Amino acid sequence: MLLLAIAHLRHRKLRTTLSILAVGIGIAMLIVMLGLSHGMLNEVADRMQSVDAELIVLPENENVIFTAGAAFSGKYAPLIDAFEMDGRRVVKRTIGVMVDTLHMGGQQQRLFGVDRDDMNAFLGRRKIIEGRLFDADRKFGNLLDSMRNENGYYDPTRITESQEASACELVIDTRLARVGKYSVGDQITFLGRSFKIVGIVQSGVAGRVFCPIQVLQHFKNAGVPWVSLFFVQLRPQQETAASNYDERVADALSAHIKAKVELKTAYRQLMYESFSQVYIYINAASGVALVVCFLFILLTMYTMVLERTREIGILKSLGAGRMYLLRMSVIEAVIICTCGTIVGIGLAFGAKYGLESAKPLLTMTIEPKFVAIALAIGVVGGSLSAIYPGYRAANLDPVAALGFD
């Protein structure tokens, strides 16, 4: 039966090739869409996971994925620092971040405004590949701190243009540097001012672009020390029990400061939930692509049955039963779909290479489970597509089939 199926496929090389390509394109589309959507989200989630902190504090009703701008006043940081649970201070360090966006590398980038002294929580073991960190010796930060009153405010008009200009510095990651062909010393216009790239850090840090938080606060909030969110480092857990220590602290802290407190480890899940609508679209589009390609297979197999009506009559005269003819149709379709799936996987890897070469900020992940899903869908879909044509073949009247021209 396999011999006959292969002979049929070889006999119609162009149609077989087109069928394999049709399945391949559908499968590649599925893998690319899954790979891109999961890859992009996982890449962002991985970068956020790299921050040396356990909790993320956000305003209530805010979304950790999309939060930006000034959300918390300067009073929150001491509140969080002083937070106690079970009569013991649990917070080791509170890191305020001002989030904004700027256009670099051909697209909007998330900019993290961070105090220079907090950058080690973001860098971890990652190295500065080129240049240095912004706000060398925390000169600008110290200047503003020296001018603040007891409420943390200062008079922004007392800052000279040259002081402002010297503070306008950015650190970017290597991926963005590669995409935008940026190097240390390049100038970027942001907030109507010229920002200088002073350092390039290994990719994998939470933000692709960092600048001094004081600069953002100075230009955008007239020096008011508000932040978008806090990363919170917890003190090491003393007691050995309570495996859900972080969750307990998050719940208690949330109730204490009346803000949303998320576990950093939940960021990935939060991202997936935030983009759940997008996933519905992606799954629907992938599903439609697959249905179309399997309809193509069904049509191909149906056409093959019509073309081979006489041949089916011959096989019946030789004693081929219904199941034989049904299996023959299914085997042909499975061969087409298996080859198509392999081609599709190859196309998907090619697309990954092409996309990531053309758009290095895109991350496409082809996980083994995507390949397994593609193989399963390809083979099962192919089999199902062939059942109706196979059924038609199996039920042809042998005498009428033999008389068919």
Next chain:
Amino acid sequence: MTTISDHILKVRDVHYAYHTAGVATPVLHGIDLELRRGEFVIIMGPSGCGKTTLLNIIGLMMPARSGTVELDGAEVSSLDDAGRASVRRNKLGFVFQRFNLLPVLTVEQNVSLALRLRGDQLDGQAIRILERVGLADKRHSKPNALSVGEQQRAAIARAVVRRPALLLADEPTGSLDSRNAQSVLDLLRELNASDGVTTLMITHNEHLADRADRVLFMHDGRFA
């Protein structure tokens, strides 16, 4: 004296009518036929007299409306579709006027397909039968590379490779010139003589009739 076991085929009171737009057109009117093992029988008759219909009913390609067909001692006309396919696979061989070789397979593959369908080991059977019909050197050719005479020889090889109890040949020389027709008939007779292949053949060619053990004439759905 003829015994019951001598008969490979018994057809009893077979009727058949084609139905078109609710109108029945009777074709066979109570056909009775018996074939002894090893016999070579030719059925002749004008077009439309029901020869091919009878052959299709005997070959279990279509069911009789009434009557019975007994093949190799077993009643086969009431079998279901799977049972009919099994009988075709194990007991019958067909040779058609239009050869009906599968164009996508080589000659050898066409012949071995008949064995594969039955689950038989190939064991060089296909090559041996192709040697007998004089096509061993063409075994790797596709049917469209053969002459019509060679195609019919290949079709005969495919039909007899499983050693069928009954070989049904429907106008096997109908598409051949006289030389090829004679050659094909020689082959069928040789297989009949040497292997004892019982053969029931339809032909219009009166010149072939004298090669049969028995000749039956059909007219209007009955044996004359």
